[in-house]
Amino acid sequence: MSNYYAVAAVTTTLQSIIYQKVIQEIQGVNVTTFPLDKARENNETNQINLFLYHLSPNIAWSNHHPIAQRKRGENKKSPLGLNLFYLISVYGEKDNEVKSHQLLGKVISLFHDLSKITSDMIEAATSENLKESNLHQQVEQINITPLNLSLEETFSIWHGFNAAYRPCICYQVSVILIDSQTTINIPLPVLSQHNKQGNIVQLGFLPILTAIELPNRQSSAQLGDLITLRGNNLDKPGIYIRVTHNQLKHSIDITPLATEKPDSIQIRIPNQEQESFNQWHIGLYLVSVIVKETENDIQKSNDLPLILSPKITTLTPKETKAGPLKLRISCTPPLQSKQKAFILWGDQIFPTRKRSHADQPNLTTITCKIPLVSQGEYIVRLRVDGVDSIPINFNTVPWEFEPNQKVVVYDN
Incomplete structure (x- = not known):
């Protein structure tokens, strides 16, 4: 479940996703979250405006019993399920309509491929400006669905804000669960059984x-x-x-x-x-x-x-030419005999061979042969029994990938 920051967290995440994806192909784009009548303050830049125009209870979650039992004798209100409705409008720099259509096409293409918001996306978008949000911990999947609104329905949204119509598309984001903040009704511990005299059953307050x-x-x-x-x-x-x-x-x-x-x-x-x-x-x-x-x-x-998680302490080579590659990695804590290790090379995974050192019992050395690597910069991670090393340096602002977990491959 999530707290009352959930709605803001969804908006922030969508804004971040749109900006990061669009800026890769179209430079100088602002992604805003203004009401429709205030969306366009000037015409000097390309602009995508994300506007939350409606919220409604999720019907499926509304059918749940309003009181949920957490433990025997403990009652609490069920979480509130919400559907969020967003209208995305576009504006080309200097009122260039061709540019605005390009922006709209990019947004449509983006959400055609992206049908859900993952916890990693939410956490990355809210880690700085919405630290209080815990939406990334929600178990229920959050889906993004395009709405098939008629022209009249779309016009009515714009008319309600006294704003001139712009090319746009609408999406539904659901389900967002907001947990109840009411105090749980917890019964007192039982002091005696069957009201009989004799030994008292005293329950301490356990951590x-x-x-x-x-x-x-x-x-x-x-x-x-x-x-x-x-x-x-x-x-x-x-x-x-x-x-x-x-x-x-x-x-x-x-x-x-x-x-x-x-x-x-x-x-x-x-x-x-x-x-x-x-x-x-x-x-x-x-x-x-x-x-x-x-x-x-x-x-x-x-x-x-x-x-x-494992921690990569050394990685060689740091630079190499395109072709077959043999990686050598040292990690801590040392691997145990039954633990299995894999190397994540970019988005590929490869088996490894591991070896411990008698003179360095706190380290394990791992080797991995990759048949063919092409030109580029690759982040290397170590996976041990399903747990991945963390390739991020949290001491920098903004965060950066650790240089000792990066390999640069040059063309021959």
Whole structure:
């Protein structure tokens, strides 16, 4: 589900998609989100205007029961499903109608190929200006569908804003789910069973994890990352964090960083220079909070997933000629014997051979043979058991690809 920033997040994402795709072929284009009567302030530039002219409840979601049961005895309002309706109009520089038709054709072509908005698109568009948005976490797919409006229906939209008609096209974007902000009705814990005297069944207030937040809104964690755990009752004494590798069944107990907040605690994954680094392995972890009040009184919270990605430390060659290529990569954390690795070369995937070093137990060297590479600049990623390395340098503004994960191929 998403919060009340969802509508703004959709508009921002569509605006970003249109700009990024159109600017590749047509220079000097502004993508705006003005009302129809204020869309064209001057005629000096090419302009595409994206206007949200209507919203309506999604019929399928409206048929859901208004009250949803989350747990036994806990009720909360169901999410609100919305359809968003956008009108896209175009304007050529200096009122050049041929140019405006070119812009319209580009937009139509774009959304003919792009029928849905992915979570990656939303996250990329909202990471800076709409950080509070969590629409990228919505599970329900968001589709883009062209509307078959008659000429009269289109005229009525323009007439409603006292604006002169322009060539345009309309789209429906659905479904957007906005979660209810009302407080959940949670019953109190049971103090006794069957109202009998004797032993009292006392339920403590256990820690509960609700979310794991990674830096830079990453989909997976990296060595050295600061991890924030959100939840309830996280300030109990004797608390620590347990992370368990889903495949290796290897657990690590971590003391959280100093905090007195009941709704959040933080841990830091060690980097390669720290001694505890060799306890961590690539893949899926289950994270839980453990409360140890006495030796015999140990309580455990629910589990949440955390993915640790591989990190490429060295890559050779950085430059090469077109033709067959042999890549050599070093990565951390070191791969385990049963873990499978692949190299992602641009949009292609290739198998690898891996080798560990006795003198460098914290590294794994991987080699990969690519039959034929052509001229260009390629981003190289490492995939281990379905988890990809992150090729982005988050320390630059704007973000850039890591130079040590890039290979330039020259023509012979």
